[in-house]
Amino acid sequence: MKLAGHDAMARQADERTTTYRVKLPRRVVERPLRQVARRVLMALTVLLATAMIVWADRGGYNDTSDGTVDLLDSFYYATVTLSTTGYGDIVPVSDFARLINIFVITPLRVLFLIILVGTTLEVLTERTREEWRLNRWRSTLRDHVVVVGFGTKGRSAVETVCATGLKPEQVVVVDPSGKAIEAATALGYAGVTGDATRSSVLLRAEVQRARKIIVATQRDDTAVLVTLTARQLNRAAKIVACVREEENAPLLRQSGADAVITSASAAGRLLGLSVLSPHAGMVMEDLIQKGSGLDLVERTVTKPEVGLKPRDTDDLVVSVVRGHRMLGYDDPAVGTLQLTDRLITIARVTPTRQVVPDTKPLP
Structure with missing residues (x-):
């Protein structure tokens, strides 16, 4: 009830002080x-x-x-x-x-x-x-994905998420640029034009009902404010944010982000790895690219795999997620696999082999 009252008050204040626009995708647009x-x-x-x-x-x-x-x-x-x-x-x-x-x-x-x-x-x-x-x-939107920022990072994140089977109707893009929202709606996503640091704009994207929130803004300070506002509106959603500078990552985690990706340092490490070992760099680049070659996927443990060690499975297991802990494949605490575990594996994706619905590529 408190959240509903906050929603109504924010929308009323937004109509008086903020210029926003919610745009739904159209199948046929005639000039x-x-x-x-x-x-x-x-x-x-x-x-x-x-x-x-x-x-x-x-x-x-x-x-x-x-x-x-x-x-x-x-x-x-x-x-x-x-x-x-x-x-x-x-x-x-x-x-x-x-x-x-x-x-x-x-x-x-x-x-x-x-x-x-x-x-x-x-x-x-x-x-x-x-x-x-x-x-x-608005009445039918539930458990959707809100993407704040539809630049290169935001677009790639949406493509990766939708590749797992998420429908475009379940994606809402928030961006201050009208051109970015036009590009998003052309791909079938709903769009909200406005400043995502304002709670009223995020409420227009129904962020309080979202299951996942991706923060891919151009500035680190904006990412912190967006994450803080989104976490205040939705305590249960999983928030993944991207920053340029690694020193800002702890601040994002304190603001409520569940996972933080540092774009500048990650790109720098990939460049350094490619210089030291070109082949290792090619493997890492292959893992990052979605839809071909090797992919990192997360899946549940199958019944035949229960009781086995990670090395005894058919897939190449990298880590085991048990509860809220992530254990390495060689961690003695893993022991044998349990039915409630989730496996992070490296799988080869070919045109004839699609990722099964139970698996999901890591963001």
């Missing part, structure tokens, strides 16, 4: 100019069809000015009839012409009016439809 051109072409087609119908039956019409109907009169009659102007100077006089007006020209008039007002109606209903989509999205 406005193309949409208008298509509607104009349809209206002209209806006008031309009506004029040709009148011209084909011109003998059944009477023009009060000269008594005959030519091609120009046909277009004139079609224009004033479809626009419901109806001056009355050209009228159908034969029974056949009147039947054509009833069963053909009248439906064409209705179609013409629908085409003309279609764009206006679409503009008027767009806001209501978008509000309905947002409300429905």
